[in-house]
Amino acid sequence: MGWQSRTRTLQVFDTELSADTVEWCPLPQWSHVLACGTYQLQKGDDKTAEDSTALNRIGRLYLFHCNPQPSFIPPLTETLRIDTPAILDLKWCHVPISERPLLGMATASGEIQLYKLMEPQQGTCGLECELRAELGPDRLALSLDWSTGRGESDVRVVSSDSSGSLTVLSLGEASLTAVCQWKAHDFEAWISAFSYWDTQIVYSGGDDCKLKGWDLRMGPSSPTFTSKRHTMGVCSIHSNPHREHVLATGSYDENVLLWDGRNMKTPLNETAVGGGVWRLKWHPSQEHLLLAACMHNDFHILHCQKAMEGQDAPCPVLASYILHNSLAYGADWSRLPLSNTTPPSPQEPPQTSVGLTDSGGHLRIQYESPTASFDTSLEDDSGQYVPDHCLLPEKRSAPDPFPSPVRDTQSLSCLMASCSFYDHMMHVWRWDWSPEEEQMTSEPAPSS
Template sequence: MGWHSRTRTLQVFDTELSADTVEWCPIPQFSNVLACGTYQLQKGDEKETAENCPAPSRIGRVYLFDCNPQTSFIPPLTETQRIDTPAILDLKWCHVLISERPVLGMATASGEIQLYKLMESQQGTCGLENELSTGLGPDRLALSLDWSTGRGESDVRVVSSDSSGSLTVLSLGEASLTAVCQWKAHDFEAWIAAFSYWDTQIVYSGGDDCKLKGWDLRMGSSSPTFTSKRHTMGVCSIHSNPHREHILATGSYDENVLLWDGRNMKHPLSETAVGGGVWRLKWHPTEEHLLLAACMHNDFHILHCQKAIEGQDAPCQVLASYILHNSLAYGADWSRLPLSNSTPPSPQEPPQTSIGLTESGGHLRIQYESPTASFDTSLEDDSGRYIPDQCSLPEKSSVPDPFTSPARDSQSLSCLMATCSFYDHMMHVWRWDWSPEDKQKPSEPVLSS
């Protein structure tokens, strides 16, 4: 069965500071909550001399939103809170409740891991309250964090990587966030650290030394369980598949996504060129073969990884691309909010941000200006995929059924995503719809592409 793929923008939000991370809350009853983190380097006055010019400061802000995507013609996001912080390099929600509250972890340029709990107000809105923080050490930036709870693990721990090349594993107690162990893992910046969600004593790390490493916390940190140089540039993204044991996705500045079987880290299962440095990778919350990639200079892509996971040594197929950001594609996440399978109508009123929407020739058009670029293009071809103006329209083609279960052959899939880009300081909320290809009726005229 052929399928149609369609992406559609729901809202664009100006974060004012450079946006680099977005995270939907994974707790079911709070899946309407979205957090976005920003990073801004503030340089001294250009008139200052090198001798008396102060060191540049790094500031940030975390935004909190409530999302209701079911209301037609109304932007789905409502900002509920903003908190000024040190510059934020990474945000991650804990996958389970802690003391009956959702908790958001933050990796900051001040070298701290900060934890915020999500509280409900009497007005029914949610807000973040600073709960705990701990420093990783002097003269370093916290670059990433991951929770051990990807599959509901009750032993809640955090792993973080930093600019000194070190990894830190932290244990969360009732009133403390304590470093359990810290070690030098990479020669330069350790861009990313992540747990194996199937065996949380296993930690993976990637660094600017182009190395991907594995660590078994039961064996100590004196030497890694493996070191891979399969990536040819810095390794900056790692995500353990929460649905399929042993499956790991990694991304690098070398513009490739690699899938691995953790039992054999000598050779990857597949290699997929995505045309941009892969800053973040996110497995779908329920569909084990779908992977969202933030590809820095080449936008955002949804990959179908079934053949690779099954060992067929094939690149992952790009099912959909979202190309409407003007700047470095950094943050990306799937929402767990349910959506109706029917594709919503195009908005008729402009969202309450600096963007305009109009209809032209059957295409939704979007345009806005930013400090770095301007954008004015038709968004969709006949299959509902976004295209730049300078590209010729592809011929109509069918894409394969992305699901392996015969029971799903006639079902549609609708997903909500949030993505953000750096220098144009924009966050987008958009949806992706898969639907079975309609059979052309004999009496209908065939339209040319």
């Protein structure tokens, strides 16, 4: 049986400053909340340009409310924007703190800042800076990760910075305190991450092309392993929260590697994705699905089941999202449930929807100046809308032997957010994966 894989844009938002990180809130009650962070290097005179401190790096934190149901389009509403130091990374804590969501932010001022999501006022949520901790002078905080990926009650944060150091911080009732800090890499430490299955284990990657592991019980005097399997800077690491020992790493060398944490000498799998892998995100509930933001080569969803089972073959790409026009930096899965019916286009009545990446049509963008957002639709060469029910087989069907991502169901629909840098754009889109319908297979599709 063939499977149909489709991506479709729901909304595009202009962040004005360069966008590099997006994060959906993982807590069920607040899963409609989306945060986006930006980074902008201000241009000044020559004296200012020579100064590499955080003073000339500005940012903005956006907060959005999302309602992806067909009855409300476009689905995204901006609820808050806060001017901040440039933001390098955003992560929500996976568990509520004092019954509220907590958003962590790594900034160019060398700080980790924690924002509490406030009670809704006039129907929208706000953010309040709760705590902050300095990592040290003359450095940029480049990444952060929470220890709470599997509901860990001992809440800690690990951060990496531009000096090559890692810092582990402990969250108390009214404090964010550095527990330990050490020099981990010779150049920028682009990424740091906890093992969600053993949160005394920390992983890091740096511009020295090294992937390292650290056991906090043994102290950070030396790594538990050092891998040079990546041939360029290591900039993305994510522990699989559903499958013990499985780790995904990405690098400027344009490869995604899967690892078994019990044997870090040789990866389980290597997949070339055609662009530097800035961020990797495992699906919130499907253990085999991995989202990759590939800088110069868009966004891709990888199916990793066979690799996890020990088969030495690249992970197949189930879907690609190619509508950004700049560096693909931030990407995340939403936990919001979606109906199986594809919502209509923002500019069309309900009976005609548009599939955007499924054809060679032209993306049509309409600007809404008050909100700096865009609605999108697809049109053909004559300017006519391309309806969703039109057969466009060249990119719709994922050829067998791709298995279903969901073992016990016949289809999957996911809401996504992604952002790109120099064009300062954030996109909200959906991915649908389902068995091919009979009417769509009545005519033979051209071979791929």
